[in-house]
Amino acid sequence: MSEIIFIASSFAIGFFFESIFGFGGGIIAYSILSFFVEIKTAIIAGFYVGTLSSLYIVAGSHQHFEKKIFLKLILISTIGSIFGVICFIYLPVKILSLIFGLLLIFIALKNLFLEKNLDPNTELELKKKKFSFLKLKLILIGGIAQGAFGTGGPFVVNALKYDFANKSSLRTTMASYFLFCNILRMPFLLYKNEFSLTFFKEIWWIIIPVFVAIFLGHKVHLKIKPQQFKIGIGLITLIAGVKFLFY
Template sequence: MLEALSTTNIIIAAIIICSAYLVRGIAGFGSGLIAIPLLALMLPLSIAVPLIVLLDYIASASHGVKHREAICWRDILPLLPFSIIGVLMALYLFNSVDAQILRYGLGIFLLLFAVYSLFSITPNAAPSLLWAAPGGTLGGFIGTLFGTGGPFYVLYLKLRGLNKTEFRATFATIFLIDGIGRLIGYMATGFFDLALLKVVAVAIPLMAIGMYIGGQIHSNLSQETFQRGISMLLIVSGISLLLK
């Protein structure tokens, strides 16, 4: 697989992976938003997507284990049943939903929310856990249809007013739980073959370097700067949905 790439493309791919996980090290998410569209310019999506999903899973395990004391289970548990409902809805509607209209609507919604949140950084009090219903349902639904459900989990956690360490650890745990089904699906359909696993083995050190540098930056960020960064990544998420 790597043999088919030129030396220049291999270097570019390495920079993309390292940069994507630097962002994930800072914010706790966003690696797929950066890596998949850029890697797809030189690798087929059937390789780029499973590669990043597996690396994301490893990265999330790292964040979840390292900061396990900061995981907010009170915010995760109400989310899970609605995530399952979203996944089941997506599987049922997979062939009948108008994907283009749905993407546009969701992209516009994310953009509007992100722009608003840039001027309203932190709520005075954590909103009701009832936000778990739309957050979990949309996260499971959109994640199953398009592989981009993360922004809705991010939106939910942002509304809950978690601090930056709680946010990163809690999102990582949500991703670990949500990602189990995707990993099983990729394995069942043969995407995780020996060639892909070789690429993963090469990519893990690049991911680790990016995550380490991102973690150092994260430690020095103020809460306000972190929240603004999350809002900017949500804007990128909205734009990516509009351009898909």
């Protein structure tokens, strides 16, 4: 029981921050859990928590959903997510996680130091560069990471952060993306018997403190300044990169 309480606390902390910044809940939770819980157990618990949490965010903030961005994400994310699930089932995670980690650390440092104080004109130019080749690659990698670990958010957010109308549209559209990818993952995980009914009976209640954390995180989200929001994205991306290195 103490392990389940620890899992619940870890995901509540993680999704408090995801509710603020639109991603990172799984990464933060896994960063805590990896010291005490087998990583595949944490990922399966994250699948349950992440799916219901995303549904909760979408239901509560659907008015901020950006349909055009979401629809453009679907094809690339579908390919990446399916490939990622196959990697999760059949391959050791070390090689993939090392590549993901190094790439995310590079992106995070770029965000924190090179893009920290972009002027409005530069940001406008970045907004105009819709779905460049680099963005497409990051979205594909994000799909793979989402399928393999349930943690593709840092890649997708960093690819599209200048495309969203505002921070709330980023939060809601990313939640929709996570929900979509998890629905894609489900048949593969069921087919390979990765789900344990006994395990889900033990952890069903952990979504309750997570919902409370999401509610509180949204209160912070509404008050946070755009510059603080950008720094938060950079820091969570950095945490994600370091975490991937040590999967």
